[in-house]
Amino acid sequence: MKYTLHSIKYSAKNFIYLFPLCVIPAFFLAFTVARTEMFSVWEAFWAKDLSSLSFVEIFQVVSIFNFSSWEAVLGGLIGFIALVLCVALLMAFTDKHMRIGKRTFNGLFSKLNDNLLSTFGFAALLFFIYEVWSLLTAALFYLLAQLPFVAALATSTLLYFGAHVILLFVVSCIYLWLPCMQITGFKPFEALRYSNILCEAIKWRIVFNQFVILFVAEICVVVSVLCLPHMQAASFFVTTIVYALLIMLFCVRMQVAYLDRTKTERADLVPYYTV
Numbered sequence: 001m002k003y004t005l006h007s008i009k010y011s012a013k014n015f016i017y018l019f020p021l022c023v024i025p026a027f028f029l030a031f032t033v034a035r036t037e038m039f040s041v042w043e044a045f046w047a048k049d050l051s052s053l054s055f056v057e058i059f060q061v062v063s064i065f066n067f068s069s070w071e072a073v074l075g076g077l078i079g080f081i082a083l084v085l086c087v088a089l090l091m092a093f094t095d096k097h098m099r100i101g102k103r104t105f106n107g108l109f110s111k112l113n114d115n116l117l118s119t120f121g122f123a124a125l126l127f128f129i130y131e132v133w134s135l136l137t138a139a140l141f142y143l144l145a146q147l148p149f150v151a152a153l154a155t156s157t158l159l160y161f162g163a164h165v166i167l168l169f170v171v172s173c174i175y176l177w178l179p180c181m182q183i184t185g186f187k188p189f190e191a192l193r194y195s196n197i198l199c200e201a202i203k204w205r206i207v208f209n210q211f212v213i214l215f216v217a218e219i220c221v222v223v224s225v226l227c228l229p230h231m232q233a234a235s236f237f238v239t240t241i242v243y244a245l246l247i248m249l250f251c252v253r254m255q256v257a258y259l260d261r262t263k264t265e266r267a268d269l270v271p272y273y274t275v
Contacts (some may be wrong), residue, residue, distance in 0.1 A: 003215075003260070004209045007253040008092075010268070017103065018248050021090045025083035033223050034060040034068050042226055048119060050145040050152045058145075059138035062132075080260040082124050082210055085227035087251055088115035091182060094255045096110035112232050118181040121188070122174075129170055135165045164211055172206040179258040184213025206257070213249060217242050 013017055037060045044053050060066040065076040092111035097103045137159070177199050181189035192213045199206065224238035261267055 003253050003257045006256050007249055009250050010256065011252050017093065018090060019244060021086040022244040022247040023077050023240065025086050026073045026240045028079035028082055029243050030239040032064055032066055032072045033221060033225065033239055033251065034066040037061045037068065038225050040220060048149040050149060053145055055142040058141050059134060062134040062138050064127065079258050080123065082126060084120045087123065088112050088119040091115055091119065094252060095183060098259055098266050098268045099256055101159060115182055117242060118178060122178040133167045148236060164214065165207060168207045168210045172199060172203045175206055176254060177257050178256050217246050
């Protein structure tokens with residue numbers, strides 16, 4: 001948990017700088033939460049009739065875009081575009097602060113041109129991996145739901161944990177790809193190879209850390225939806241905050257892990273003095 005704890009500490013100290021960049025994409029991505037379908041799953045669970053769920057309902061709960069309405073799809077697309085722009089700025093800010101100790105927004109927009117393409121490629125790959133995973137996971141959940149209730153519940157629980165571990169392991173293989181491209185200037189495949197070298201010794205730590213954070217985030221979103229059925233604005237607010245914190249922690253942890261693995265001294269840990 002070392003990287004996560006260091007990232008939480010850094011995020012807390014620099015919250016007013018980081019959070020505004022994260023809340024913009026989080027706001028639009030919050031539109032993609034399949035609230036109606038979550039209630040369908042919850043009702044099927046209490047009725048002990050998981051077989052009544054359709055594949056589409058399960059997929060819409062799992063998927064980012066969920067495709068339940070044009071608002072959800074539009075929110076996902078705008079959220080993705082905002083995510084690319086804001087993460088590119090966020091990575092530039094944290095890189096500058098951690099490597100030279102200067103915490104300002106000066107020059108970040110000029111750095112945006114350098115970071116934009118690599119951030120777009122990285123984010124698009126993550127979205128693609130997640131959506132393919134969502135499709136396969138929803139199909140498996142649907143098949144297991146046809147079993148008797150107790151067997152369906154037990155196997156679905158195992159599938160939930162196992163599928164998340166597989167997803168996060170795949171992500172861990174490219175986890176440091178973005179900072180490797182942006183900081184070293186390597187070409188994409190060279191940066192990917194370097195990322196694999198850096199991550200080799202810490203892959204399972206990354207998987208465990210991300211699983212804990214993702215599990216807590218998913219519980220928060222689901223509870224906010226189910227416990228606030230007549231307060232959609234409050235549920236939307238909670239989801240936005242959770243997504244913003246996830247984005248912030250994911251990006252900060254990338255920088256923290258990269259600098260630690262490359263044995264680069266963190267300049268932000270000592271006072272910065274202008275001459």
